[in-house]
Every structure is written in C-alpha cells, then in structure tokens.
Amino acid sequence: MQISVIGCGYLGAVHAASMAKLGHDVVGVDTDVTKVEALARGEAPFFEPGLPELLRDVVATGRLSFTSDVADVADAQVHFVCVGTPQRKDGYAADLSYVDSAVDALAPHLASGSLVVGKSTVPVGTARRLEQLVTAIQPESGLAWNPEFLREGFAVKDTLHPDRIVYGVGEYGVGGDSFRAEALLDEVYEAPLAEGAPKLVTDHATAELVKVAANSFLATKISFINAMAELCEATGADVAALADAIGMDKRIGRKFLNAGLGFGGGCLPKDIRAFMARAGELGADQALSFLAEVDSINMRRRVRMVDLAREVCGGTVVGRRIAVLGAAFKPESDDVRDSPALNVAAQLQLQGGDIVVTDPQANANAAKVWPTLKFADSADEAAEGADLVLLLTEWRAFRELDPVSFGEKVTRKRILDGRNVLDPQRWREAGWTYRALGRP
Ligand SMILES: NC(=O)C1=CN([C@@H]2O[C@H](COP(=O)(O)OP(=O)(O)OC[C@H]3O[C@@H](n4cnc5c(N)ncnc54)[C@H](O)[C@@H]3O)[C@@H](O)[C@H]2O)C=CC1
Numbered sequence: 361m362q363i364s365v366i367g368c369g370y371l372g373a374v375h376a377a378s379m380a381k382l383g384h385d386v387v388g389v390d391t392d393v394t395k396v397e398a399l400a401r402g403e404a405p406f407f408e409p410g411l412p413e414l415l416r417d418v419v420a421t422g423r424l425s426f427t428s429d430v431a432d433v434a435d436a437q438v439h440f441v442c443v444g445t446p447q448r449k450d451g452y453a454a455d456l457s458y459v460d461s462a463v464d465a466l467a468p469h470l471a472s473g474s475l476v477v478g479k480s481t482v483p484v485g486t487a488r489r490l491e492q493l494v495t496a497i498q499p500e501s502g503l504a505w506n507p508e509f510l511r512e513g514f515a516v517k518d519t520l521h522p523d524r525i526v527y528g529v530g531e532y533g534v535g536g537d538s539f540r541a542e543a544l545l546d547e548v549y550e551a552p553l554a555e556g557a558p559k560l561v562t563d564h565a566t567a568e569l570v571k572v573a574a575n576s577f578l579a580t581k582i583s584f585i586n587a588m589a590e591l592c593e594a595t596g597a598d599v600a601a602l603a604d605a606i607g608m609d610k611r612i613g614r615k616f617l618n619a620g621l622g623f624g625g626g627c628l629p630k631d632i633r634a635f636m637a638r639a640g641e642l643g644a645d646q647a648l649s650f651l652a653e654v655d656s657i658n659m660r661r662r663v664r665m666v667d668l669a670r671e672v673c674g675g676t677v678v679g680r681r682i683a684v685l686g687a688a689f690k691p692e693s694d695d696v697r698d699s700p701a702l703n704v705a706a707q708l709q710l711q712g713g714d715i716v717v718t719d720p721q722a723n724a725n726a727a728k729v730w731p732t733l734k735f736a737d738s739a740d741e742a743a744e745g746a747d748l749v750l751l752l753t754e755w756r757a758f759r760e761l762d763p764v765s766f767g768e769k770v771t772r773k774r775i776l777d778g779r780n781v782l783d784p785q786r787w788r789e790a791g792w793t794y795r796a797l798g799r800p
C-alpha cells in the first residue's frame with residue numbers, strides 16, 4: 361500500500377520506517393529540510409535504538425523516501441499525521457497549529473478514496489473538526505484517529521509489535537463508509553494483527569481519549585509512588601521496598617512504580633496539562649482536578665532533589681563542583697524535552713553550583729537548551745574533583761558504576777540517587793554518603 365507519514369520526528373520517523381518494514385511504500389514528509397536530508401540518506405536524526413539499522417535497511421529497498429513537499433504524496437491511500445502537539449506558550453492547552461497546518465496543506469492533494477489518519481496526541485474533538493475540514497475539500501475521503509502508544513527507547517519494537525491497535529473511525533468514513541476506513545487500516549497493520557495484536561475499533565472521541573487517559577494513568581501511577589516517597593521521607597521508611605510489596609498485588613503491578621525524580625519528556629507532562637485544559641473547555645474540569653495534584657507532586661520531586669543537594673553540601677551549593685549523571689528525560693533516549701535531570705542541573709547552576717553534566721546520548725541536545733552548563737564525555741570525567749554526584753537518569757553505564765574506582769575520581773564521596781537504582785549498602789561500604797528520594 362502507498363502510505364505517507366507527515367511529520368518525521370520521534371514518532372513519525374519510526375512509524376515511516378516501520379511501515380516500510382511491513383512492506384508498504386512509504387513517503388515521509390517533514391518541513392525541516394535538514395531532517396528530510398538526513399532521513400533520505402538513511403540516517404536517524406535522533407538517538408533511538410534499532411532505528412539506524414531499520415532506516416538503512418528500508419531506504420536501501422527503495423520502499424522508503426522523504427520529501428519536504430506534501431504535493432509529492434498525492435498518490436498515497438493512507439496519510440498518517442505525526443506532527444508535534446506541544447504545550448502552548450500561553451497556558452496548558454495543546455498547540456494544534458502544526459496539526460492544522462499539516463492537514464490544511466495535505467487536503468488539496470488528497471486522492472479520491474484516501475484516508476487521513478491522525479497519530480499525534482490531540483485534545484478530544486480534534487478528529488471530528490479535521491474530518492469536516494478534509495471532507496469539505498475531498499468528499500471522497502475520510503479521517504480516522506489511530507493513537508500511538510510507543511515508548512522512546514523501545515519505539516521500533518513498540519511500533520512493529522504493539523500491545524494494542526486502536527482505530528477511531530468517523531461518522532462518515534471514506535466516501536461515507538466507516539467500514540472502508542477500518543479495512544484500509546487493517547491492510548496497513550496486517551502483519552501485527554496477524555501476530556495477534558488486539559484491535560479496538562471505536563469512534564473518534566473515544567480513540568482520542570484512550571491516548572490521553574493512558575498517559576494520565578501512567579503519570580498518576582508515578583506520582584502516586586512519589587507521594588508515598590514523601591511519606592517515606594517523613595517516617596524513615598523505604599519507598600523501593602514499599603513499591604515492591606504493593607506491586608506484587610497483580611491488580612496493582614510493579615511497573616511504573618519507580619519512585620525518584622518523577623516524569624518528564626515530550627509527552628506525559630504536556631499531555632496531562634492539555635487534558636486538564638480540554639476538560640475545562642468542556643465544562644468538566646472537576647473530573648480531572650486530581651491531575652493538577654499529579655503534576656504538582658511530580659514537580660515537587662525536582663525541588664526536593666535540589667534542596668537535598670544543598671543540604672548535603674552543607675546549606676549552599678555556591679562554588680560546589682557537582683557532577684550530574686544524566687540529561688535525557690529517561691535512559692535510551694537523547695530527548696531532553698522537559699527533562700527532570702536537566703531541570704535539576706539548571707536549578708543548581710542558577711543557585712551558584714559549578715555543574716558538570718554527562719549523558720551518553722543527550723549532551724548535544726542539552727547544550728542547545730542550557731549552553732551555560734559544562735558537559736563531560738563520561739561519568740569519570742564529570743566526577744573529577746566533584747563535591748557531590750547526582751544520578752538523575754538511570755543509564756546502564758551509571759547503574760553499573762563501581763563505587764570503589766569511581767570514588768577515586770571525586771573530592772567528596774557523596775552521591776544522591778535520583779532514580780533509586782544503586783545498591784545503597786554497596787555504595788556505603790565503599791565509603792560513600794548515599795542518599796535517595798524516599799529511602800532512609
Ligand atoms: N515521542 C513519542 O514517544 C510519542 C509521541 N506521540 C505524539 O506524537 C506527536 C509527535 O511527537 P514527536 O514525534 O515526539 O514530536 P517531534 O517534535 O519529534 O516531531 C514532530 C515533527 O513534525 C514536523 N512538522 C511540524 N509541522 C509540520 C508540517 N506542517 N508538515 C510536516 N512536518 C511538520 C517537525 O519538523 C518535526 O520533525 C505528538 O503529538 C506526541 O504527543 C505519541 C506517542 C509517542
């Protein structure tokens with residue numbers, strides 16, 4: 361099948377390459393010409409495990425190409441919209457300007473019988489509005505919403521082998537027939553469906569809500585355990601043991617109960633805020649008032665880490681050399697959007713600390729956001745002469761540090777484990793002062 365993917369960022373580049381891997385003929389479209397040129401050479405413009413190999417593989421088959429001109433995709437039967445929906449600068453709502461301009465630019469090129477498929481995360485109601493816009497220009501077309509649940513760091517695997525596939529089909533569907541929209545998507549996802557991925561077909565609004573509800577639930581789970589961490593800190597209890605114990609209840613589950621610095625990234629924080637904003641517009645703000653608490657518990661973790669660093673440094677960080685291990689919002693990613701690690705590093709620098717950051721993949725992106733920070737190529741280099749070490753993104757290289765040899769680099773053996781991933785006993789036995797969020 362001929363497919364286009366509009367917007368080739370973290371989501372779209374992986375989606376385009378994966379669809380070509382499934383055997384489709386795919387054209388990726390992006391307004392960023394540099395990105396298009398890199399992708400056309402088969403180079404991933406960001407770090408994502410498995411993506412470089414996949415891109416090289418499918419670009420070489422000729423099934424995947426890239427363009428910055430949306431007119432080039434007029435022959436496609438299915439068009440996936442994967443552009444960004446960041447938080448607006450003037451509040452919590454999602455900025456839909458990229459989605460609107462992508463669909464506006466695409467609509468005049470839609471062939472009869474083609475389907476526009478939204479994958480970006482949008483406020484409920486967007487699909488219906490866009491469907492009216494699209495069918496006004498090409499009445500023999502339709503629009504479906506097919507939310508994406510991939511995780512950065514596992515994006516290729518999550519796309520090729522999804523936990524579930526959700527289609528939100530419209531009232532009209534292609535040429536007035538919503539079954540046609542479903543049939544086209546079945547053809548796109550033939551391989552994962554044949555592998556047993558569950559499929560859920562619903563209306564536009566439910567599909568849009570499934571996505572933000574899932575991210576809100578994940579965010580709530582993380583803030584729940586971080587609220588327990590606050591209690592643990594007040595009582596001397598251990599949140600890691602608590603998470604293990606409650607997680608053994610199959611109804612609760614241990615996943616997404618890792619307490620620490622909390623959630624960041626280009627999705628969870630902005631999605632819960634956009635969801636609250638949309639609920640307000642719909643007159644249902646009370647229903648989601650708990651998400652404001654989820655957000656503030658999360659943001660408090662960053663403040664707590666900064667306070668703890670100051671406390672361990674004897675009341676001030678002014679002039680203290682602090683090594684920050686991690687800048688990405690999570691391991692296996694170079695994404696620093698709303699990164700808790702980078703936020704803490706920046707706050708400590710603003711308070712007068714002499715901060716050296718190191719991240720296996722995200723140094724360059726972090727330097728674009730905070731050019732005044734110093735960056736090192738390794739944990740050892742960052743730790744040289746440090747008065748304090750902060751582990752803020754749990755890359756394997758940091759989790760596996762040897763406390764004995766690492767201890768030889770620093771001036772003072774003090775470490776704050778912002779992700780609860782080190783063995784406190786081992787580090788203490790090697791002479792370190794070990795502190796973590798939510799642990800005695
Ligand atoms: N990053 C992730 O892991 C996931 C993201 N999502 C959602 O997917 C959407 C995209 O997210 P990311 O890929 O992370 O964002 P991103 O910022 O990495 O990528 C967006 C891309 O769209 C391009 N673009 C903007 N306007 C365009 C236009 N008019 N025509 C063509 N290209 C255009 C940009 O140049 C950029 O390359 C968001 O709604 C996000 O919430 C959903 C699931 C996972």
Ligand SMILES: O=C(O)[C@H]1O[C@H](OP(=O)(O)OP(=O)(O)OC[C@H]2O[C@@H](n3ccc(=O)[nH]c3=O)[C@H](O)[C@@H]2O)[C@H](O)[C@@H](O)[C@@H]1O
Pocket residue numbers: 481508509510511512513575578582615616617618619620621622623624625626627628689690
């Ligand atoms: O909509 C999206 O873009 C995606 O958002 C998240 O994926 P992602 O942002 O890649 O990363 P997660 O693995 O969910 O982690 C998010 C943040 O939560 C933090 N986290 C995660 C788990 C945990 O137990 N504790 C915790 O603090 C991570 O460190 C990270 O900062 C969801 O997991 C995906 O299903 C979704 O598709």
